[in-house]
Amino acid sequence: MASSIERRSGVSLWRQIADRILQGIATGDFAENSALPPEMALAELYGVNRHTVRSAIAALVQEGVLRAEQGRGTFVLSRKRLSYPIGARTRFSTGLQGQTTERHIALLSSSTEPANRRIAEALGIARGSTVIRLETRGEADGHAVSRATTWFDAKRFAGIETAMAETGSITASLKGFGINDYLRHSTMLSARHADADDLADLDLQPGAIVLVTMSVNVTLDGQPIQFAESRFPAERVELKLSAND
Amino acid sequence: MASSIERRSGVSLWRQIADRILQGIATGDFAENSALPPEMALAELYGVNRHTVRSAIAALVQEGVLRAEQGRGTFVLSRKRLSYPIGARTRFSTGLQGQTTERHIALLSSSTEPANRRIAEALGIARGSTVIRLETRGEADGHAVSRATTWFDAKRFAGIETAMAETGSITASLKGFGINDYLRHSTMLSARHADADDLADLDLQPGAIVLVTMSVNVTLDGQPIQFAESRFPAERVELKLSAND
DNA sequence: CTAATTTGTCTATTGATATAGATAACTATA
DNA sequence: TATAGTTATCTATATCAATAGACAAATTAG
Numbered sequence: 001m002a003s004s005i006e007r008r009s010g011v012s013l014w015r016q017i018a019d020r021i022l023q024g025i026a027t028g029d030f031a032e033n034s035a036l037p038p039e040m041a042l043a044e045l046y047g048v049n050r051h052t053v054r055s056a057i058a059a060l061v062q063e064g065v066l067r068a069e070q071g072r073g074t075f076v077l078s079r080k081r082l083s084y085p086i087g088a089r090t091r092f093s094t095g096l097q098g099q100t101t102e103r104h105i106a107l108l109s110s111s112t113e114p115a116n117r118r119i120a121e122a123l124g125i126a127r128g129s130t131v132i133r134l135e136t137r138g139e140a141d142g143h144a145v146s147r148a149t150t151w152f153d154a155k156r157f158a159g160i161e162t163a164m165a166e167t168g169s170i171t172a173s174l175k176g177f178g179i180n181d182y183l184r185h186s187t188m189l190s191a192r193h194a195d196a197d198d199l200a201d202l203d204l205q206p207g208a209i210v211l212v213t214m215s216v217n218v219t220l221d222g223q224p225i226q227f228a229e230s231r232f233p234a235e236r237v238e239l240k241l242s243a244n245d
Numbered sequence: 246m247a248s249s250i251e252r253r254s255g256v257s258l259w260r261q262i263a264d265r266i267l268q269g270i271a272t273g274d275f276a277e278n279s280a281l282p283p284e285m286a287l288a289e290l291y292g293v294n295r296h297t298v299r300s301a302i303a304a305l306v307q308e309g310v311l312r313a314e315q316g317r318g319t320f321v322l323s324r325k326r327l328s329y330p331i332g333a334r335t336r337f338s339t340g341l342q343g344q345t346t347e348r349h350i351a352l353l354s355s356s357t358e359p360a361n362r363r364i365a366e367a368l369g370i371a372r373g374s375t376v377i378r379l380e381t382r383g384e385a386d387g388h389a390v391s392r393a394t395t396w397f398d399a400k401r402f403a404g405i406e407t408a409m410a411e412t413g414s415i416t417a418s419l420k421g422f423g424i425n426d427y428l429r430h431s432t433m434l435s436a437r438h439a440d441a442d443d444l445a446d447l448d449l450q451p452g453a454i455v456l457v458t459m460s461v462n463v464t465l466d467g468q469p470i471q472f473a474e475s476r477f478p479a480e481r482v483e484l485k486l487s488a489n490d
Numbered sequence: 491c492t493a494a495t496t497t498g499t500c501t502a503t504t505g506a507t508a509t510a511g512a513t514a515a516c517t518a519t520a
Numbered sequence: 521t522a523t524a525g526t527t528a529t530c531t532a533t534a535t536c537a538a539t540a541g542a543c544a545a546a547t548t549a550g
Contacts, residue, residue: 005440005441006440006441006444006452007508009260009450009452010256010257010259010260010263010304010452010537011255011256011257011260011438011452012255012256012257012506012507012508012536013507013508014255014507014508015254015255015256016438018255019437019438020440023437026435038525038526038527039526039527040526048508048509049508049509049510050509050510051507051508051509051510052507052508052509054527054528055507055508057527059255068527068528069516069517069526069527070515070516070517070526070527070528071515071516071517071518071525071526071527071528072516072517072518072525072526072527073517073525073526073527074526074527083433086486117273118272118273186485186486187485187486188328188483188484188485188486189434189456189483189484189485189486190271190456190479190483190484191436191454191455191456191479192264192268192454192479193256193261193264193454194251195250195251195261195265196250196251199251205254207251207254207255207256209436209437209438209454210436211434211435211436234435234436234437238433238434238435239433239434239435240431240432240433240434241331241431241432241433241434241486252538255507257536257537257538258537258538259537259538283495283496283497284496284497285496293538293539294538294539294540295539295540296537296538296539296540297537297538297539299497299498300537300538302497313497313498314496314497314546314547315496315497315498315545315546315547316495316496316497316498316545316546316547316548317495317496317497317546317547317548318495318496318497318547319496319497
C-alpha cells in the first residue's frame with residue numbers, strides 16, 4: 001500500500017512526503033497524539049534521505065500539524081478535518097453545527113461588475129447586466145475554512161452587501177429580500193493548487209490544494225438567485241455530499 | 246484578477262504556471278483551438294522568466310494539452326473536461342452518456358480481505374468479516390477517467406468479480422445478485438496530489454491532482470451494499486453534484 | 491523580399507533541492 | 521550512570537529550478 005514518490009515532477013520530494021504524512025494522519029495510519037515513526041524509518045519507508053524527511057517534517061511543524069521534540073520523537077497534534085456538507089440545503093453556518101462552537105462569514109469586499117457569459121447563464125440574466133460581487137471568507141473557531149466569490153443580480157438584490165456585512169450570513173441577508181428559503185440547484189467540483197490569494201486568505205502553506213465548487217442557489221420555484229465560486233483548503237476541510245437533504 | 250505565483254513552496258514555478266494555464270483553458274480565458282499569448286507575454290503576466298514559462302509549456306505539450314509551432318505560436322488543443330455527475334443515481338456508464346461514445350469499467354484485480362473499521366462501518370458488517378476488494382479503472386473513449394477500489398460483503402456478493410470482468414459494469418453485476426436498483430447514499434470528497442500508482446493507472450504527469458471520493462451505495466430500503474474509494478484526474482474530470490436525481 | 495514576431499537552442503550563473511556522512515544534544519530506560 | 525534511541529546541526533557535493541542574455545529558425549505581415 002506504500003506507493004512511492006515521484007521525482008522530477010515539479011513537486012519537491014519534501015512537499016510530496018509532507019502530503020503523504022498528512023494523508024497518513026487523515027487515514028489513521030499515524031495516530032493523533034502519538035509519535036510518528038523515527039526519521040530514519042520514514043526515510044526508508046518513502047525511499048528518500050533522512051534530511052528530505054526532515055524538510056517535510058519542518059514544513060508540517062510550521063503548519064502546526066506536528067511537534068518535534070529532540071530526543072523523544074515527533075508527535076502528531078490533534079486536529080480533525082471539518083466535514084462540510086453539500087446538498088440541497090447547503091448553508092454555511094448550520095452545516096458546521098456540532099463541529100465548531102463559532103462560525104460566521106466575513107465580508108472582505110463588495111463591488112459591482114457586468115455579468116460575463118458564465119455568470120449570466122447561471123443567474124439567468126442578460127450578459128452584461130450589472131451584478132453584485134461579494135468576496136467572503138468563512139471562519140469557524142477563528143480559522144479560515146472557506147473563501148468564496150458570490151454574484152447576485154444587482155437589480156433584485158441591491159444593497160445585499162450591507163446586509164451581509166451586518167449579519168455575516170447569506171441566509172439572513174436573503175430574508176431581507178423576501179427569500180425565506182432556497183435550495184442548492186447544482187454544484188460543479190474541481191481541485192487545484194492554491195494560488196497566492198488562496199494562501200493569504202485561507203492562511204495556507206505554499207503547495208496546498210484547494211477544493212473548488214461552483215454552485216447555483218435557486219428559490220423554491222426554481223429561479224436562480226445566487227452564483228458562487230468557493231475554495232476550501234483540502235487539508236482542513238472535506239466535503240460531505242448527501243443525496244437526501 | 247491575475248494573482249501571482251508562490252516561490253519557495255515545494256512546488257516549482259513551472260508546475261504552478263502549467264496549472265494556471267490549464268485553469269485558464271478550463272475557464273475560457275485561453276480559448277481552445279487558438280493561440281496562447283506569446284511566451285514573453287505569459288512571462289510578464291505571471292512575473293517569471295520566459296524560460297520558466299517554456300518549461301510549463303513543455304510539460305503541457307508532453308501532456309497533449311498544447312502544441313507549439315515554431316514561428317507561429319502555441320496552440321490550445323481541444324480537449325474538454327468530462328463532467329461526471331454525482332447524485333442519488335450515480336452510475337459510471339450512464340453518467341458519461343453524450344460526452345463519450347464508449348465507456349466501460351476494466352477490472353484490474355480482485356481479492357478478499359478482512360474488513361477494517363472503516364469498511365465494516367460503511368457496509369454495516371462486523372469488523373474482520375471477509376470482503377471482496379475490486380480494483381477497477383473507468384475508461385471512456387480509450388482514456389482513463391477514474392480509478393476505484395470497491396468493497397463488497399463477501400458473504401452476499403460471492404463471485405461478483407467474475408460478473409464485473411464479464412460485464413464491465415457494476416450495475417449489471419449487481420443484477421445477478423437480485424439488485425435491480427440502488428442509490429448513492431453518501432459521498433465524502435477530498436483532493437490530493439497523485440501518487441505513483443495514480444500516475445501509472447490514470448496515465449497522468451507527475452504533480453497532477455486527483456479528486457478522491459469515498460462513497461456508499463445502498464439498496465432502495467437502505468441496506469449498504471457497496472463501499473468505494475474513487476480517484477478522478479482533476480485535469481480531465483470535474484464532478485457535477487446535483488441535488489435532484 | 492524584408493521586417494517583425496514567435497518558438498527553439500545554447501551558454502552561464504545563482505539559489506533551492508536532495509543525498510551523504512559525521513557528530514552533538516537530548517530523552518528514556520536498564 | 522551508562523547506553524541506546526532519537527532529533528538537531530554541520531560540512532560537502534551533485535542535480536534541479538530559475539534567471540539572464542544572445543542568437544538561430546520558422547512563420548506571418550507588409
